[in-house]
Amino acid sequence: MDAMLKAAGTAGMVAEETLDPVDWADVQALSHRIVDDAVDYLRDVRERPVWKDMPAEVREFFAAPLPRSPQPLAQVYGEVTDKVMVYPMGNIHPRFWSWYMGSSNFTGALGDFLAAIQGSNLGGGNHAAALMDSQVVDWCKQMMGFPQSASGTLVSGGSMANIIGLTVARNTKAGIDVREHGVAAIEKPLRFYGSDQLHSCHRKAMEALGLGNNALRRIPTDAGLRIDIEALRAAITEDRAAGFKPACIIGNAGTVNTGAIDNLQALAKLAHEEDVWFHVDGCIGALIAVAPENAHRVAGIEWADSVALDPHKWLHAPFEVGCALVRDASAHRKTFAVTPEYLESTPRGLASGHWLHDYGLQTSRGFRALKVWMALKEHGIEKFGRLIDQNIAQGHYLGTLIEAEPLLELVAPPSINIVCFRYRGDGLTGERQKALNTEIMLRLQEDGIAALSDTTVHGQHCLRVAINNHRTRRDDLDLLVRETVRLGQEILKSGAAR
Numbered sequence: 001m002d003a004m005l006k007a008a009g010t011a012g013m014v015a016e017e018t019l020d021p022v023d024w025a026d027v028q029a030l031s032h033r034i035v036d037d038a039v040d041y042l043r044d045v046r047e048r049p050v051w052k053d054m055p056a057e058v059r060e061f062f063a064a065p066l067p068r069s070p071q072p073l074a075q076v077y078g079e080v081t082d083k084v085m086v087y088p089m090g091n092i093h094p095r096f097w098s099w100y101m102g103s104s105n106f107t108g109a110l111g112d113f114l115a116a117i118q119g120s121n122l123g124g125g126n127h128a129a130a131l132m133d134s135q136v137v138d139w140c141k142q143m144m145g146f147p148q149s150a151s152g153t154l155v156s157g158g159s160m161a162n163i164i165g166l167t168v169a170r171n172t173k174a175g176i177d178v179r180e181h182g183v184a185a186i187e188k189p190l191r192f193y194g195s196d197q198l199h200s201c202h203r204k205a206m207e208a209l210g211l212g213n214n215a216l217r218r219i220p221t222d223a224g225l226r227i228d229i230e231a232l233r234a235a236i237t238e239d240r241a242a243g244f245k246p247a248c249i250i251g252n253a254g255t256v257n258t259g260a261i262d263n264l265q266a267l268a269k270l271a272h273e274e275d276v277w278f279h280v281d282g283c284i285g286a287l288i289a290v291a292p293e294n295a296h297r298v299a300g301i302e303w304a305d306s307v308a309l310d311p312h313k314w315l316h317a318p319f320e321v322g323c324a325l326v327r328d329a330s331a332h333r334k335t336f337a338v339t340p341e342y343l344e345s346t347p348r349g350l351a352s353g354h355w356l357h358d359y360g361l362q363t364s365r366g367f368r369a370l371k372v373w374m375a376l377k378e379h380g381i382e383k384f385g386r387l388i389d390q391n392i393a394q395g396h397y398l399g400t401l402i403e404a405e406p407l408l409e410l411v412a413p414p415s416i417n418i419v420c421f422r423y424r425g426d427g428l429t430g431e432r433q434k435a436l437n438t439e440i441m442l443r444l445q446e447d448g449i450a451a452l453s454d455t456t457v458h459g460q461h462c463l464r465v466a467i468n469n470h471r472t473r474r475d476d477l478d479l480l481v482r483e484t485v486r487l488g489q490e491i492l493k494s495g496a497a498r
């Protein structure tokens with residue numbers, strides 16, 4: 001066999017091309033430099049500004065046309081270091097708290113590199129990467145308290161994970177074969193329910209599912225931004241009487257605005273009584289289930305029919321990786337499986353493995369599992385649980401700092417690791433207060449001090465700090481409060497917010 005392979009390697013007389021380097025030793029030396037630079041980059045992240053804007057020359061660089069002729073790899077790498085690495089989004093920095101990002105980790109980055117080196121396609125097949133993909137899904141089931149018989153799939157992120165769960169919900173509750181006949185054939189219009197704090201990806205999901213945004217009924221929330229269960233019950237009864245078919249309740253395990261966690265046990269019970277699907281959007285908070293001090297907050301998640309969770313958030317996997325879990329594996333498979341003639345299984349060999357593309361919309365799938373697997377093996381899930389507890393404790397710590405500072409006020413009670421607050425600016429009207437706080441946020445970003453974002457909670461504009469970051473320390477939060485106060489005073493003095 002070896003001789004045959006050798007002969008194949010020397011037989012060609014035609015000068016055929018490949019993307020492989022002419023000199024592997026050169027590439028090896030450059031690669032060592034890249035790894036050394038990467039380690040320095042991550043080690044020294046705290047010393048750099050969180051974010052800085054790009055000069056015109058960098059923007060112009062990215063308008064260059066399609067390259068037609070070759071350039072040495074070392075030069076290409078030089079462009080990456082000068083034009084890309086210097087201007088990151090900043091979410092690996094200890095004082096990045098905008099929107100809701102994970103802060104990545106070096107082991108995960110090595111996993112992404114090795115996944116690309118091995119190059120496997122996780123559409124399925126009989127190979128080790130496919131077994132690892134299924135193993136990571138099994139581990140996610142264990143984290144959520146789902147039974148071993150459940151199914152799941154790794155996807156690009158939370159938005160896709162929610163779409164997977166909601167598609168299975170639609171198909172299971174439609175009362176017809178939606179795959180064959182389409183949504184137009186559904187007898188009674190389906191209704192989905194979630195709180196007025198649902199993430200915008202659910203709207204996109206409803207649109208993509210052909211049900212339309214109006215099929216998603218937003219239920220009011222209480223003072224803690226949790227869904228009002230009685231209002232939900234009344235809405236379901238009202239819809240049923242009006243000829244709709246209530247199909248799915250979406251519970252929030254951590255809303256994007258404030259981190260509020262719906263009463264998942266009550267929602268599971270209501271879904272059972274009403275015979276509707278229970279999906280949990282756990283992109284932010286599902287992983288709290290592994291955090292010893294806070295797991296009680298997401299009790300009931302294990303009763304869901306489907307859960308969306310996001311390892312690229314609180315497991316800090318490098319982007320992208322989300323996970324959808326479905327309790328009824330056959331409903332999951334029935335929603336997506338299709339076997340074209342060119343993807344039939346064989347009794348042995350490469351095509352004898354599980355077809356992982358039968359659990360989602362993608363056919364080709366990246367080897368996302370490796371970065372999660374390596375970091376979980378290196379640290380163990382207990383450490384990730386402690387880091388989640390740490391971020392939640394930091395959220396509460398920041399809440400107490402704000403309460404103690406007369407110039408600032410909380411706009412919502414901190415539930416987990418998201419803190420919504422604002423500079424009071426006494427005497428300022430709503431719009432002027434918003435302008436002041438927006439200016440504070442922009443200066444914090446532009447000065448490279450900290451990255452926060454803003455939102456509006458129950459009609460009140462506020463700054464929003466989401467501490468999903470394993471590098472954040474309490475002194476970073478002390479600094480944030482000090483700098484917010486300083487900038488607020490400075491802006492008010494100069495009249496810049498008016």
Ligand SMILES: Cc1ncc(COP(=O)(O)O)c(C=O)c1O
Nearest residue numbers: 100157158159199255256283284
């Ligand atoms: C509650 C919630 N759901 C869904 C999403 C979408 O997740 P992704 O950005 O991974 O697609 C987010 C993102 O922050 C979120 O906070």
